[in-house]
Amino acid sequence: MIEQYGYAGKILRINLSDGKIWMEDTRKYADNFIGGRGAAAKIAWEELKPNTDPFSPQNKLIFMTGPLTGVLSPGSGRMTIAGIAPQVYPKPWYTRSNMGGRFGSELKYSGFDGIVVEGTSEKPVYMWIHSERNVELLDADELWGLDTFTTQKKLTKRHGRDTSSICIGPAGENLVRIATIQTETGNAAGQGGFGAVMGSKKLKAISITSTRNGAKEIGKINVADPKRLVELWRRCTKLLQGGQIVPEIPSNFMGAEVKYERKYHACSHACPGLCGRGRDYGSFIWKDVPNRLYHTTETAQMMCIAPNFVAFSSEKEAPVKVEYKVDLSEALRAKNLSDMLGINQWDFVAGAVLWILMCHNMGLIMEKDLKCPVDPNNPDFWVKLLHMVAYREGFGDILADGTARAAERLGKGSEYLPYVTCGFAEHGAGRGVWGFFEYPFWIVGALLWATDSRDPFSDTGHSYARLIYGLHYVLPLKVNQIMKIAKELWGSEKAVTGDYEFKAQPAIWLQNRGCVTSSLPTCDWAFPIVASNFTEDGSGDTSIESELYSAVTGVDYTEEELDRVGERIFNLERLIAAREGRNRKVDENVVSFFSKPNWTRRITLDQDKFRALLDEYYELRGWDVKTGIPTKSKLEELGLPVRC
Amino acid sequence: MSFQAVKKSGVIKFFPERCTGCGVCELACALYHENGCNPALSRIHFIKDSFTGNHIIEVCVQCLSPGCYYACPTKAVEIDPKSGARYIDEKKCTGCGKCVEACPLMPEKEIIRFKKVGNKRVFFKCDLCKDRVEGPICVECCPASALTYVREDERR
Numbered sequence: 001m002i003e004q005y006g007y008a009g010k011i012l013r014i015n016l017s018d019g020k021i022w023m024e025d026t027r028k029y030a031d032n033f034i035g036g037r038g039a040a041a042k043i044a045w046e047e048l049k050p051n052t053d054p055f056s057p058q059n060k061l062i063f064m065t066g067p068l069t070g071v072l073s074p075g076s077g078r079m080t081i082a083g084i085a086p087q088v089y090p091k092p093w094y095t096r097s098n099m100g101g102r103f104g105s106e107l108k109y110s111g112f113d114g115i116v117v118e119g120t121s122e123k124p125v126y127m128w129i130h131s132e133r134n135v136e137l138l139d140a141d142e143l144w145g146l147d148t149f150t151t152q153k154k155l156t157k158r159h160g161r162d163t164s165s166i167c168i169g170p171a172g173e174n175l176v177r178i179a180t181i182q183t184e185t186g187n188a189a190g191q192g193g194f195g196a197v198m199g200s201k202k203l204k205a206i207s208i209t210s211t212r213n214g215a216k217e218i219g220k221i222n223v224a225d226p227k228r229l230v231e232l233w234r235r236c237t238k239l240l241q242g243g244q245i246v247p248e249i250p251s252n253f254m255g256a257e258v259k260y261e262r263k264y265h266a267c268s269h270a271c272p273g274l275c276g277r278g279r280d281y282g283s284f285i286w287k288d289v290p291n292r293l294y295h296t297t298e299t300a301q302m303m304c305i306a307p308n309f310v311a312f313s314s315e316k317e318a319p320v321k322v323e324y325k326v327d328l329s330e331a332l333r334a335k336n337l338s339d340m341l342g343i344n345q346w347d348f349v350a351g352a353v354l355w356i357l358m359c360h361n362m363g364l365i366m367e368k369d370l371k372c373p374v375d376p377n378n379p380d381f382w383v384k385l386l387h388m389v390a391y392r393e394g395f396g397d398i399l400a401d402g403t404a405r406a407a408e409r410l411g412k413g414s415e416y417l418p419y420v421t422c423g424f425a426e427h428g429a430g431r432g433v434w435g436f437f438e439y440p441f442w443i444v445g446a447l448l449w450a451t452d453s454r455d456p457f458s459d460t461g462h463s464y465a466r467l468i469y470g471l472h473y474v475l476p477l478k479v480n481q482i483m484k485i486a487k488e489l490w491g492s493e494k495a496v497t498g499d500y501e502f503k504a505q506p507a508i509w510l511q512n513r514g515c516v517t518s519s520l521p522t523c524d525w526a527f528p529i530v531a532s533n534f535t536e537d538g539s540g541d542t543s544i545e546s547e548l549y550s551a552v553t554g555v556d557y558t559e560e561e562l563d564r565v566g567e568r569i570f571n572l573e574r575l576i577a578a579r580e581g582r583n584r585k586v587d588e589n590v591v592s593f594f595s596k597p598n599w600t601r602r603i604t605l606d607q608d609k610f611r612a613l614l615d616e617y618y619e620l621r622g623w624d625v626k627t628g629i630p631t632k633s634k635l636e637e638l639g640l641p642v643r644c
Numbered sequence: 645m646s647f648q649a650v651k652k653s654g655v656i657k658f659f660p661e662r663c664t665g666c667g668v669c670e671l672a673c674a675l676y677h678e679n680g681c682n683p684a685l686s687r688i689h690f691i692k693d694s695f696t697g698n699h700i701i702e703v704c705v706q707c708l709s710p711g712c713y714y715a716c717p718t719k720a721v722e723i724d725p726k727s728g729a730r731y732i733d734e735k736k737c738t739g740c741g742k743c744v745e746a747c748p749l750m751p752e753k754e755i756i757r758f759k760k761v762g763n764k765r766v767f768f769k770c771d772l773c774k775d776r777v778e779g780p781i782c783v784e785c786c787p788a789s790a791l792t793y794v795r796e797d798e799r800r
Contacts, residue, residue: 071681072671072785102667102692109682149695161691162683184694212684214759214768222680229675230781233668237787246789247662263697264788266666272787274664285697299695 005224006067006553007035008108012135014127016201017057017119021135026113032639034549035066035113037096038519038569040082043116044094045572045641050580054086054193055175055200057120063107063206064114068520070105070221070269072229073548074236075523077269079104085192085454086177087347089404089423093580094573095453097194098518099166100268101187106164109210111218121202126167128159130209132216140204145170147340148182149299151205159209167205168195169342171390175199176400177423178344178351178389185336186283186301187267190344191424191454193402224554232547233272239541240273240473240526242534247274253302254280254310256328260298261287267301273473273526281307289329298332299339308349308433309335309382315435315599320358320416322376330379337383341390346458350433351403351418351425353385358416365413370395420449421589428457428465435599440499441468446594446610447507447617450587451628453577460514463530464506468496472525474533481538485531489542500609504617512566516545519569568638571630574623575640584628587614647714652796653706653728654772656688656780663790665692665699669782676773676781678759687770688782689754701791702753704770706730711746712756712769724774728796731771732756739765 007030010023029039040062052058062082069076082096107115111133124140143151148169156163164183171179172195179195180188189195198204210219223229237243247264251257262284264274276282286298302310310331313323326334338345353376359365360374367374371394372384388396398406404423407414418425418432426432429449430442434457437445444464448456462471467485470476477485483493490509494502513528522545529540546562549555557565574582594605618625622634635642670686678685689702710730713721720736721743723729732743739758744767749755756769772793773780783791 070671072668072675076671105667109684153695210684212689212754212757214684214757215765216684217760220678220680220682220685223675226675226679230672230785233672233785241787244784244787244789247664263661264664265694265697266664269666270668270671271664271666272668274788285694287697299697 005222006071008111008113008219008221010112010133011114011116012112012129013116014135014137015119016117016121016125016137016203019137023133030113032565033569033572034516034519034565035069036064036080036519036521037082037098037515038565039066039114040064040080040096041569041572041576044082045576048084048094048576052084054084054092054197057118057201059084059118059197061117061194061197061201062114063116065104065108066519066521067553068522068548070108071223071552072233072270073522073552074233074240074273074526075100075268075271075521077102077105078518078521078523079107080518080521081181081189081194083194083197085194086175086196087191087193087402087423088453089402093453093582094576095192096518097189097191097454098459098521099181099183099187099189100271100523101164101183102269103164103166103183103208105269106208106210108221109219110208115206117201117203120200124202124204126155126203126205126207128207128209130159131211132218143204144173148342149185149340152184155205155207159207162212163207163209165205165207168198169340169390171342171400172196172199173204174390174392174400176343176389176392177402177405178347178400180342180344182339182342185299186306186339188339188342188344190346191458193344195342223552225551228551229548232544232551235541236526236529236544237272238534239529239532241277247277249284250278253328254307256310258328260289260329263287265301267303268523271523275472275525276303277473278475286332289332298329298336302332302335305346305349305433306335312433317597317602318435318599319596320361322354322357322361324357324376326377326379326382334379334382334386337386341386343386343390346427346455347402347425348386348389350427352389352399353382354418354432355403355407355413355416359413362416364416420455420593422453424455427455428461429593430598430600431593431596432599437465438600439598439603440503441465441496442594442598443500443503443610443613444507444510446590446605447503447613448510450590450614451507451511451617453573456511456514459518459524460510462524463513463528464510467530470531474531477531477538484537485539488539489530500606500613503613504620507617508620509563511570512563515566515569516562519565520545520549522548568640571635571638572640574630575635578629582628584614584618584626587628647709650710650713650723651725651728652708652799653723653730654793654795655706655799656703656770656772656783657792657794658701658703659790659792660699662788663699663701664788665694665697666787667692668785668787669701669791672781672785676776677768684757685759687768702755704730704755705749706770706772707748711748712743715742715746717742724771727772727774729770729772729774731774732767732769734761734766734768737766739767741767743767
């Protein structure tokens with residue numbers, strides 16, 4: 001056997017309808033598409049028919065890791081989850097989500113690069129993978145209805161301390177379209193509502209007990225150049241946090257004094273970057289929070305959208321002012337509850353709650369509709385609302401289908417929906433929780449939103465915002481540093497200044513890189529490293545992904561070659577979308593959202609200039625300008641199937 | 645049978661309050677010793693508890709009076725003259741398991757594990773990366789300084 005580097009070698013296939021289990025060679029999907037998001041797209045292209053109902057047995061739930069999963073590479077626990085997504089509005093289509101934690105790594109240690117689940121079980125089951133590719137479907141009657149924390153704890157108790165699980169909570173079981181798949185305390189695949197797909201398949205959990213037995217024959221992830229990988233690890237740690245540090249924890253959080261202990265928490269396996277260090281957020285384990293569910297510990301990771309459970313104040317030019325502040329320990333409880341119930345926090349906080357509060361302030365949604373006081377400063381409001389959504393009680397039943405559908409069903413409030421397009425809440429669009437995102441940055445946001453199949457900002461656009469504002473592990477850079485980096489990356493300073501000029505170039509680069517990031521996979525909060533506070537000129541190092549890939553697999557790729565693979569993956573996803581009816585007209589659906597004034601300076605989208613920018617984008621992409629579909633020559637050039 | 649005193653050893657010390665639960669120690673260890681990653685091949689054992697943040701590290705404490713060293717019938721457990729590390733010479737190990745029986749921390753903690761070399765079963769344990777100039781790789785790769793290396797002369 002030829003020794004293979006970076007891959008476990010097999011993909012696990014399972015049909016829940018008849019319990020059939022079989023295996024396939026990873027190479028069939030990973031060749032030319034790396035793994036993760038790329039390999040998932042290949043499977044979807046070959047096997048997922050357009051117009052498939054997300055809750056039907058025909059929908060497939062694809063879990064895919066990549067060559068960097070489970071090795072000494074930053075954030076290597078990540079994994080992509082893909083399929084037809086019930087959250088997408090108005091008609092569900094194929095998209096992807098991804099999650100951190102340790103499960104992806106454990107999957108590879110058990111001998112699999114991925115799992116494809118199809119069919120539907122009649123009764124609740126869970127999958128247990130153990131000792132060298134042994135797979136069992138077990139009865140989950142006892143677990144059905146339980147929250148995600150208890151489910152995982154029960155599974156760990158049953159199968160041993162080296163067990164890692166992903167599971168759904170009550171929200172997924174009740175087919176809530178914003179239900180997540182959860183692992184550990186705060187790791188979730190939130191985009192698309194794949195928790196509900198698992199719920200529809202009656203698959204409560206997947207557990208892995210990968211044996212800690214050194215004599216086992218499979219599951220060792222071979223690395224082609226270990227020395228180089230260690231060297232790269234050191235370089236990444238340096239760029240992300242200035243090298244090895246003793247973590248210091250800030251004394252306040254969201255302006256509130258913290259009375260209980262915290263410790264940093266790496267949200268993904270092998271993460272060297274302590275995100276949010278020195279800022280108002282970060283991934284923490286909270287200790288000795290009084291009166292909490294788990295006695296002495298609040299397990300919340302307060303990062304990303306989670307601090308919005310604590311406080312929010314909309315920008316001055318927002319159409320309706322929304323402002324609230326919740327007691328910190330109570331906010332932690334609400335955040336924890338959403339993880340336990342398995343609800344997408346982004347969509348709940350940045351979508352549903354923001355929309356309800358705006359509508360309430362305008363007199364469109366009243367207390368009698370919700371059957372509870374609408375008071376965001378009161379933690380009970382949050383807890384009640386989360387329960388209502390997860391168990392589809394009262395008004396929660398309407399919200400559970402996604403807020404875009406809720407507005408349609410109520411027949412009012414759609415003008416205040418913080419939803420950009422296709423049923424995903426605002427992110428990087430300058431109107432909503434990212435209202436601070438100024439003109440012209442949201443022009444790039446508009447392009448990303450126009451051409452993606454989900455919220456592009458949580459796996460594609462972060463690095464753009466990170467360069468401009470300083471996010472995650474980067475503190476703000478100087479303006480001249482930002483312009484210099486932008487010029488080097490995208491060919492002109494105008495990518496971060498001016499108006500509609502030079503906005504397609506960063507968008508395309510980000511999308512190709514986004515594909516690479518979630519195919520390898522690495523963490524989008526860290527990669528591509530466009531900026532760093534630990535270099536003299538603030539520049540990062542965007543070549544690290546290609547070096548990591550080369551060191552692990554032994555296949556030498558330059559940065560450009562890897563970007564090319566990213567382009568191939570993005571085009572394949574576009575082909576899947578086109579098969580589902582995606583075209584330029586659908587892309588232009590974003591125009592109505594961006595034509596509303598943004599929340600900082602009331603600037604609206606110039607529709608003619610944006611349409612011209614779309615022309616430029618399609619041309620640079622090698623897509624037909626009229627239809628927005630990849631041209632034959634582009635597909636041939638990328639080695640992709642040419643559509644009939 | 646008389647027990648001859650052996651050279652004192654350095655040791656890896658764990659600061660649980662700093663540990664972020666990333667598990668890099670295991671990955672780096674397996675990568676350095678086995679050219680690949682899998683916790684089963686790591687000489688340092690990390691158990692993550694996301695629900696409390698009380699992560700556990702299990703690694704050889706390099707006993708002052710090493711039971712494994714005295715118990716080995718083939719003298720496969722050796723003392724590194726530089727660091728004092730008690731390590732297992734794979735070539736001499738016959739896989740009899742006497743070291744495991746003698747270890748005061750096992751079987752509760754996984755200090756000594758076995759693997760396959762060709763068709764032979766051999767045991768392996770932490771050797772403090774004795775041949776590495778920079779010292780133990782887990783200590784060097786830990787991003788949060790949760791592991792430190794205490795040299796034998798600094799050890800109390």
